[in-house]
Amino acid sequence: MNQDDGSTTPSPTGTTVMTGASRGLGRVAAEHLLRRHPDRHLLVLNRRPGLAAELAASTGNRNVSEVICDLASFADIRRAAAEVASALDTLGPLDGFLGNAGLQMATARRLTADGIEMTFGVNVLAYHLLLALLRPHFAVPARVVVVGSDVHDADLNTLGLIPPPRWDDPRELAKPGRDTAREGRRAYATSKLGVIYLVHALRRRLPEGVDVYSYNPGMVPDTDLSRDAGRFGHAAYRLVGKALVKFPFATTSAHAGRLLAETMSGPRPGDSGSYISRGEVIPSSPESYDERREEELWAVADDLCGLASTRRRPA
Numbered sequence: 001m002n003q004d005d006g007s008t009t010p011s012p013t014g015t016t017v018m019t020g021a022s023r024g025l026g027r028v029a030a031e032h033l034l035r036r037h038p039d040r041h042l043l044v045l046n047r048r049p050g051l052a053a054e055l056a057a058s059t060g061n062r063n064v065s066e067v068i069c070d071l072a073s074f075a076d077i078r079r080a081a082a083e084v085a086s087a088l089d090t091l092g093p094l095d096g097f098l099g100n101a102g103l104q105m106a107t108a109r110r111l112t113a114d115g116i117e118m119t120f121g122v123n124v125l126a127y128h129l130l131l132a133l134l135r136p137h138f139a140v141p142a143r144v145v146v147v148g149s150d151v152h153d154a155d156l157n158t159l160g161l162i163p164p165p166r167w168d169d170p171r172e173l174a175k176p177g178r179d180t181a182r183e184g185r186r187a188y189a190t191s192k193l194g195v196i197y198l199v200h201a202l203r204r205r206l207p208e209g210v211d212v213y214s215y216n217p218g219m220v221p222d223t224d225l226s227r228d229a230g231r232f233g234h235a236a237y238r239l240v241g242k243a244l245v246k247f248p249f250a251t252t253s254a255h256a257g258r259l260l261a262e263t264m265s266g267p268r269p270g271d272s273g274s275y276i277s278r279g280e281v282i283p284s285s286p287e288s289y290d291e292r293r294e295e296e297l298w299a300v301a302d303d304l305c306g307l308a309s310t311r312r313r314p315a
């Protein structure tokens with residue numbers, strides 16, 4: 001590959017496209033991938049220009065490039081996917097996708113550029129569209145990991161921090177909800193249930209050899225996930241988190257990011273469609289296995305994203 005300074009590095013053996021590499025546990029995962037796999041290319045989709053240069057400087061690996069993408073805009077996702085597709089002409093084959101970007105809002109009223117409730121738009125629909133556009137470019141074998149959360153499980157004890165998910169007709173989920181922090185956090189839990197539904201529906205459509213997984217990092221309080229709660233709310237969450245990190249259900253971004261990177265690059269974790277919790281395949285909540293909801297979400301997401309419907313692979 002040609003670098004900006006005219007020097008060359010060997011052509012990469014494969015390419016991973018990644019979202020959410022700018023901070024939090026994704027930043028750790030991106031740096032880990034670059035340090036441990038200098039033979040592979042990492043193409044990051046991020047909102048702020050300059051991330052690839054920062055990652056190259058912090059890891060000493062220049063096999064990294066970026067495409068600017070705001071996941072809260074279908075038009076931006078389409079432009080970014082086209083840029084990724086043309087970049088792939090000179091990169092190694094696309095055999096990895098790590099969808100780590102996600103957000104939690106202190107309201108359910110904020111909207112994406114397309115008028116979709118922000119949490120559902122970014123955490124669920126953005127991946128539906130992005131993966132639909134990248135699907136024709138995947139090599140075989142390839143691995144797709146989309147980051148979900150254990151808060152998708154209505155029976156999880158979140159110490160009252162996150163209300164349980166409330167699934168609904170996906171057209172209703174796409175509409176703005178109430179302007180309260182509680183409903184914002186509920187939208188987050190619901191969106192992570194949607195991630196699992198999406199992964200199950202995607203498994204039925206991806207070709208044999210292209211595996212897709214949802215991933216739960218566990219509770220990682222030292223990230224910026226709660227930043228929409230404002231300076232005080234975010235600081236309070238991080239303070240409580242510091243105490244919680246001593247318990248087995250919580251961990252640091254350093255640990256969670258490393259495990260996520262290892263899941264991305266290690267041996268095949270398990271059957272396609274599986275839920276991986278902190279590096280281990282386990283069943284997700286009983287509610288998260290629901291083919292009717294999965295297919296309904298798929299159809300509505302196709303419609304909202306302006307995609308032609310994608311047929312399932314014959315069983």
Ligand SMILES: NC(=O)c1ccc[n+]([C@@H]2O[C@H](COP(=O)([O-])OP(=O)(O)OC[C@H]3O[C@@H](n4cnc5c(N)ncnc54)[C@H](OP(=O)(O)O)[C@@H]3O)[C@@H](O)[C@H]2O)c1
Pocket residue numbers: 019020021022023024025026045046047048069070071072100101102103122147148149150216217218219220221223224225226
């Ligand atoms: N922290 C936890 O306790 C926890 C638990 C379970 C699951 N997770 C999941 O883990 C993933 C990483 O979260 P984190 O805790 O590391 O949070 P974080 O520090 O807030 O990082 C979130 C990442 O998502 C990106 N992002 C957010 N909105 C975006 C948009 N519209 N377009 C493009 N990128 C966007 C951010 O980019 P910018 O820098 O541009 O904002 C950032 O890179 C998320 O999917 C989250 O839901 C976290």
